[in-house]
Amino acid sequence: MSVVPEKKFSDALRDRRATQSFDSTPIPDADLKQILQAGLEAPSGYNIQPWRFVVVRDPEQRKKLSAAAFGQPKVAEAPVVIVACGDTQAWKNGDLDLMLKMAAEHGYGGPAEHEGARKAVTGYLGNPPGNAGGIGPDIAVWANRHTMIAYTTMMWAAETMGYDTAPMEGFLEDKVKETLGIPAGVRVVALLAIGKRKGDKKPYGGRFPMDHTVFGDTWGKKL
Numbered sequence: 130m131s132v133v134p135e136k137k138f139s140d141a142l143r144d145r146r147a148t149q150s151f152d153s154t155p156i157p158d159a160d161l162k163q164i165l166q167a168g169l170e171a172p173s174g175y176n177i178q179p180w181r182f183v184v185v186r187d188p189e190q191r192k193k194l195s196a197a198a199f200g201q202p203k204v205a206e207a208p209v210v211i212v213a214c215g216d217t218q219a220w221k222n223g224d225l226d227l228m229l230k231m232a233a234e235h236g237y238g239g240p241a242e243h244e245g246a247r248k249a250v251t252g253y254l255g256n257p258p259g260n261a262g263g264i265g266p267d268i269a270v271w272a273n274r275h276t277m278i279a280y281t282t283m284m285w286a287a288e289t290m291g292y293d294t295a296p297m298e299g300f301l302e303d304k305v306k307e308t309l310g311i312p313a314g315v316r317v318v319a320l321l322a323i324g325k326r327k328g329d330k331k332p333y334g335g336r337f338p339m340d341h342t343v344f345g346d347t348w349g350k351k352l
């Protein structure tokens with residue numbers, strides 16, 4: 130557990146900025162595990178947990194990753210870069226069985242419920258997507274949807290623990306996959322650098338007012 134008292138969520142929300150530069154202060158293993166575990170507690174459809182995370186700490190590997198991320202210096206600077214991935218195949222390669230076994234061990238549901246869940250997951254994920262006449266999800270959107278919840282939970286966990294973070298979409302997916310040995314069927318969703326900020330905090334760029342982005346009952350109608 131971190132020795133620094135955790136920030137209140139509202140303080141983290143106010144303080145967080147996308148960090149442009151990091152110093153070399155390392156993240157203790159216990160803190161890193163706490164951040165990762167927070168993300169792994171995220172919810173997912175059917176509890177199928179399709180996310181995978183490659184935690185890149187090795188300086189050489191971070192340099193290579195930076196090259197795959199358009200040379201963004203923060204990737205090479207930050208002591209930890211989490212590469213968040215969505216595995217579109219894991220559910221049929223053992224994760225569905227594993228999830229049902231875990232549920233049984235936790236006393237969650239019985240054999241009939243587990244059989245029902247197996248059918249539901251297979252029927253949904255094994256079906257062509259809705260835009261192709263089926264009832265299945267767009268698998269890239271599906272992988273992204275789940276992975277980003279776990280990823281964002283890690284970001285806020287790190288912030289409440291006093292770390293600075295940088296979310297990134299600026300990378301070439303194929304290059305990242307090649308650098309880290311990520312297999313086919315796995316999508317790279319986003320990178321998250323974590324560490325301690327170097328230099329001044331980036332100014333707040335503001336947010337659209339609520340009436341620009343939030344509607345009531347019908348798209349476009351004021352809440």
Ligand SMILES: Cc1cc2nc3c(=O)[nH]c(=O)nc-3n(C[C@H](O)[C@H](O)[C@H](O)COP(=O)(O)O)c2cc1C
Nearest residue numbers: 145146147148201296297298299300319331333334
């Ligand atoms: C998913 C995602 C991807 C982003 N990708 C990059 C990136 O590749 N490089 C970068 O410098 N900033 C990146 N940003 C940071 C945004 O530019 C930043 O969050 C936004 O300007 C708002 O600033 P703030 O987070 O400091 O409030 C990304 C943010 C998010 C959420």
